[in-house]
Amino acid sequence: MKVLTLVFMLSSLSAFAQDLATNYTFRGTHYQIGYQLRQGYQEVTLGGSVLSGVVENLEGVKEVRKLLRPGVDIRLVLNSGGGYIVQFNRLFRALKRNCDSATTNCRITAIVPSYNHCASACVPLFMVGDVRRAGRYARFGLHSASVVPGAVRIPRMAQQDLITKGVDADWLQANKRFFDSLELTWLAPHQLGGSNIVTEIAN
Numbered sequence: 765m766k767v768l769t770l771v772f773m774l775s776s777l778s779a780f781a782q783d784l785a786t787n788y789t790f791r792g793t794h795y796q797i798g799y800q801l802r803q804g805y806q807e808v809t810l811g812g813s814v815l816s817g818v819v820e821n822l823e824g825v826k827e828v829r830k831l832l833r834p835g836v837d838i839r840l841v842l843n844s845g846g847g848y849i850v851q852f853n854r855l856f857r858a859l860k861r862n863c864d865s866a867t868t869n870c871r872i873t874a875i876v877p878s879y880n881h882c883a884s885a886c887v888p889l890f891m892v893g894d895v896r897r898a899g900r901y902a903r904f905g906l907h908s909a910s911v912v913p914g915a916v917r918i919p920r921m922a923q924q925d926l927i928t929k930g931v932d933a934d935w936l937q938a939n940k941r942f943f944d945s946l947e948l949t950w951l952a953p954h955q956l957g958g959s960n961i962v963t964e965i966a967n
Contacts, residue, residue: 790827795810805838808828813844835870846887871894874891874896881905883906899967906949
């Protein structure tokens with residue numbers, strides 16, 4: 765009887781560990797991040813703002829980075845107001861490395877569904893996608909970068925980061941007014957034509 769109980773406990777722990785390895789959700793004060801291994805791809809969802817100076821910021825993003833499976837397609841679904849660029853860049857590099865270091869067949873699809881938004885540091889994270897799909901009623905927010913969120917603007921820093929990640933430099937030069945203020949300028953996907961930010965607009 766004891767042997768059967770032990771076997772049952774071990775199998776239960778094994779199933780629990782497997783579930784942890786394929787599904788994960790972290791809900792913090794300001795943001796939530798999730799991971800799910802699906803049939804043929806892995807999905808990462810990010811919502812809210814990853815703010816600086818909060819210890820919890822490390823937890824969710826760090827765990828998702830550990831769960832990523834090399835060589836498996838990634839679907840990144842965003843609804844975020846941005847926040848601490850360091851955390852967004854860490855997630856960007858982890859997602860990119862996950863496909864780049866494995867196989868050329870591995871693809872990342874970044875999605876901002878209709879009525880979701882992607883602003884500030886979320887926009888360069890969105891650029892990780894080989895396919896960058898936005899719903900017709902999605903919104904993208906651009907503004908100047910800052911030393912700390914909401915203070916001391918650095919106009920060129922935001923533009924250079926976007927150029928490095930694939931946004932068209934001529935489009936940025938023609939629209940540099942978007943980076944003159946820390947206030948967000950909100951744009952619909954069709955207003956981003958020529959920027960190379962959105963590659964597909966979904967109905």
